[in-house]
Amino acid sequence: MDGTLITDTLVVTCDDRRRVLDHAAVAVQGNRIAAIGPTAALEAEFPALQRVAGRGIAVFPGFINAHTHTVLTVLRGTVEDFDGNSVYAYMSPVSWEMSDAERAVMASLGCLEAIRSGCTTLVDPFRFVAGYAGAMASTGLRLWLSENAADINTLRIRAGDYTVDEAFGQGFLDRTTGIIETLHGSHGDRVRCQVAAHAPDNCSPRMLASLLDLARRHGLTRTVHLSQGLDEQRAVRAAHRATPAEYLDREGFLGPDLVGAHWTFCSPSDVDLLAERGVQMAHCPANSSRRGPHRALIGRIRDAGVNIALGTDNMTEDIFHALKIGLIVHRGGRGREREDGVDPQPEAMLDTITRNAARSVGAAAEIGSIETGKKADLTMLDLNTPVMRPIVRLTSNLVHYGHPGIVHSVMVDGAFVMRDRRVLTIDEPALLREAQAVTRGVWQRMLANNPDIAPPPGGLAWLDA
Ligand SMILES: [Zn+2]
Numbered sequence: 001m002d003g004t005l006i007t008d009t010l011v012v013t014c015d016d017r018r019r020v021l022d023h024a025a026v027a028v029q030g031n032r033i034a035a036i037g038p039t040a041a042l043e044a045e046f047p048a049l050q051r052v053a054g055r056g057i058a059v060f061p062g063f064i065n066a067h068t069h070t071v072l073t074v075l076r077g078t079v080e081d082f083d084g085n086s087v088y089a090y091m092s093p094v095s096w097e098m099s100d101a102e103r104a105v106m107a108s109l110g111c112l113e114a115i116r117s118g119c120t121t122l123v124d125p126f127r128f129v130a131g132y133a134g135a136m137a138s139t140g141l142r143l144w145l146s147e148n149a150a151d152i153n154t155l156r157i158r159a160g161d162y163t164v165d166e167a168f169g170q171g172f173l174d175r176t177t178g179i180i181e182t183l184h185g186s187h188g189d190r191v192r193c194q195v196a197a198h199a200p201d202n203c204s205p206r207m208l209a210s211l212l213d214l215a216r217r218h219g220l221t222r223t224v225h226l227s228q229g230l231d232e233q234r235a236v237r238a239a240h241r242a243t244p245a246e247y248l249d250r251e252g253f254l255g256p257d258l259v260g261a262h263w264t265f266c267s268p269s270d271v272d273l274l275a276e277r278g279v280q281m282a283h284c285p286a287n288s289s290r291r292g293p294h295r296a297l298i299g300r301i302r303d304a305g306v307n308i309a310l311g312t313d314n315m316t317e318d319i320f321h322a323l324k325i326g327l328i329v330h331r332g333g334r335g336r337e338r339e340d341g342v343d344p345q346p347e348a349m350l351d352t353i354t355r356n357a358a359r360s361v362g363a364a365a366e367i368g369s370i371e372t373g374k375k376a377d378l379t380m381l382d383l384n385t386p387v388m389r390p391i392v393r394l395t396s397n398l399v400h401y402g403h404p405g406i407v408h409s410v411m412v413d414g415a416f417v418m419r420d421r422r423v424l425t426i427d428e429p430a431l432l433r434e435a436q437a438v439t440r441g442v443w444q445r446m447l448a449n450n451p452d453i454a455p456p457p458g459g460l461a462w463l464d465a
Contacts, residue, residue: 003029003414004376005046007039009054010383012394014061014354014369018347020394026059028376031188031414035372056384057408058394060350061369062120062142062377063319064357067223067261067282067311069126070110070136071095071103074439076315078456080290085158085231087199091314092154093453097446100131102438107132109435111139112426114317115418118407120377123259123282123311123361125196125223127172129179137187140417140425142377144361145183146196146223147176151207154198159452162235164204173210180218190413193218194361197253199225200244201235208251215257221362223282224248226260226274233265245270254279259360261311264288264296271297275304280360283352285326287313299334302344309357310349320402323349327399346399375413382408382421436464 005028011021013036025042027034027049035042043051074094079086098106107124114122121142129145136143151169152162176195184193195215197203203211203224215222227233227244240247245266248254256278263281266274274281281301288294301308312322327349331342358368367375383391387401410418417425440462447453 003027003034003046003049004052004411005042005049006052006054006057006059006378006380007043010058010394011036011370012058012060012350013371014350015371025054026370026378028378028411028414031376033370033372033374033376036370054380056382058381058383059370060118060379060381061354062367062379062410062412063118063353064121064123064309064368065114065119065312065317065319065353066123066259066309066357066360067284067313068110068114068122068124068317069314070107070114070122070124070317071098071126071132072106072314073110073113073317073435074098074102074106074442078443078460080315081457083291083457085229087229088154088158089453090456092157093450094442094446095127096155097449098442100128102442103128104132104135105431105434105438107136108139108426108431110317111136111141112423112428112431113404114141114319115139115410115423115426116407117317117319117404118379118381118410119317119319120379120410120412121357121367122317123194123223123357125194125198128175130175130182133179133183133191137191138425140412140415141190142367142375142412143191144194144221145179145191146194147172147179148196148198149173149176149207149211150198150202151204152202154202157202162201162239164206169204169207173214176211176214180214180220184218184220188413192361193220195220195222197222197224199228199232200247201232201239205251208248208253212253221257221259221360223259223261224253226262227265227270228262230265243267243270245273249273249277256280257362259309261313262288262296263301264294266297268297268300271300271304275301275306280307280309282309282311282360283326284311284313284322285329286316286322286324289325289329293329293332296329297333298330302330302333307356307359308352309360310352318404319353320404323353323399323402326352346393346395349399350395376411377413378411379407380409380411381406
């Protein structure tokens with residue numbers, strides 16, 4: 001059987017004992033980790049495997065981005081400084097303006113950035129997924145995909161219209177059923193589906209019930225954007241006389257199989273309710289802090305024992321950025337001063353992009369740590385880089401100072417998608433050119449077709465560099 005033996009390397013397992021093994025080897029056969037142990041022993045046990053010299057490299061479990069929208073790289077460098085509800089003002093409209101081919105190009109750009117950021121897995125809820133999932137899958141990444149379902153027309157909310165649009169909602173339900181039938185378990189089970197409710201302010205009780213039913217019938221995990229903005233709080237209060245968390249609970253939508261993204265405006269009692277129901281969190285600290293450090297009650301959330309996974313959310317796939325901002329936000333999450341302790345420690349932040357994130361998609365037994373029998377999803381970091389030296393506490397270096405420039409190689413399902421800094425699955429120069437052209441076309445069309453949408457802050461001055 002073909003496979004790879006990474007020899008004489010430093011392995012950060014993220015297993016239950018958080019073992020770090022130096023001068024170790026990792027044997028990969030097919031898409032699985034066949035063994036981890038001393039190099040000499042594994043060289044004797046696996047003479048036929050292709051050797052990869054691992055000195056100067058650290059092998060981590062593949063990083064998992066627990067919440068992102070790769071297609072929205074089309075908005076990069078435009079709406080980050082917009083002072084308003086960018087979800088309805090830009091993100092929903094642009095997603096409907098794009099063709100399948102355009103979404104495929106921008107999703108591929110996101111995948112490229114993710115691979116160069118050391119990610120092996122993306123959890124990506126969006127719209128019209130069937131039209132570009134193949135392009136994402138061809139990059140070699142492991143994917144959890146879903147349709148961000150809503151039955152309150154997200155194209156009309158920016159005009160203040162929150163009426164239920166049954167045809168709009170049915171489209172999402174049909175597309176969700178479609179991807180479950182065609183994509184779930186495809187590409188050697190590298191691509192799976194979730195059921196996603198977009199957000200509490202754009203899903204009626206009937207939509208939530210339909211989604212819950214779909215998830216149960218197909219045994220899928222679920223996700224929802226939760227308490228992301230004040231507009232959402234106000235709309236849910238007006239429609240249901242409840243907070244978003246209370247509304248979802250009333251409709252039976254909360255549970256351990258649900259991952260809520262954000263939690264930014266959750267009240268203390270919301271946090272307690274979500275924790276009691278076993279809801280998991282996809283925290284997107286870098287995205288949520290774009291307008292200044294955000295106010296999620298992360299200390300209370302951590303203290304309640306909620307499983308926290310980290311995501312990048314919009315316009316970036318740089319998981320190192322999320323780690324760095326996340327460390328700051330989590331350490332400030334109790335509103336305490338430094339004498340109360342430096343918590344969490346770097347190892348706990350690393351958990352949020354490995355084992356916690358694996359658990360958030362129901363895959364803790366398959367990915368999230370380097371253990372015999374698990375899927376061979378590995379991120380290899382170059383230790384011979386300035387930010388990784390000196391090495392005293394490797395995970396501290398990674399969390400505080402890591403950046404995509406330290407990613408050496410990335411393996412998903414036993415196959416290299418990036419090796420020795422070269423991405424093997426994507427024609428990078430061509431993709432970068434295409435992404436520039438697509439973005440310009442999409443913006444021009446969106447503004448022409450929607451006179452009420454203003455150009456983003458700073459305008460659109462195209463730089464054909
Ligand atoms: Zn999101």
